Amino acid sequence: MNTLDKLNIGDKMKVKSIQKDSPVKRKLLDMGITPGVEIAVTGKAPFGDPLEILVRGYKLTLRKNEAMVIKG
Template identity: 65%
Template sequence: MANLNNMPIGSKVKVKSISKDASVRKRLLEMGVVPGVTVEVTGKAPLGDPIEIIVRGYKLTLRKDEAEDIII
């Protein structure tokens, strides 16, 4: 399965699910990262951590391990 961590900058993808065993699952859902929403990867740090995305019109920064829990 593909996850958000593997997407290059500029990618627009639709969220399929969030891993059930993710420690930040509830927090991601509360911030609007829900199945069916489109997110755009707008930036990555040089070593790939953190990742900046646009979701529902606002910028959100995620750690690499949090982005791996978002299935696209």
């Protein structure tokens, strides 16, 4: 199972789960990142943090530690 932070620009993944004990789980769910949704990586900062994603038709920017808990 891959995590969102390991994807490259242009890659897509379908969310399978979000780490249960993550302190950002509620925030991610509220932003529309739920199991079954497709995410596309649209941009990354020079060192990979933060990364820009396209989810449900809008763009979000996530920190690497937030992206690490999203599994596809």
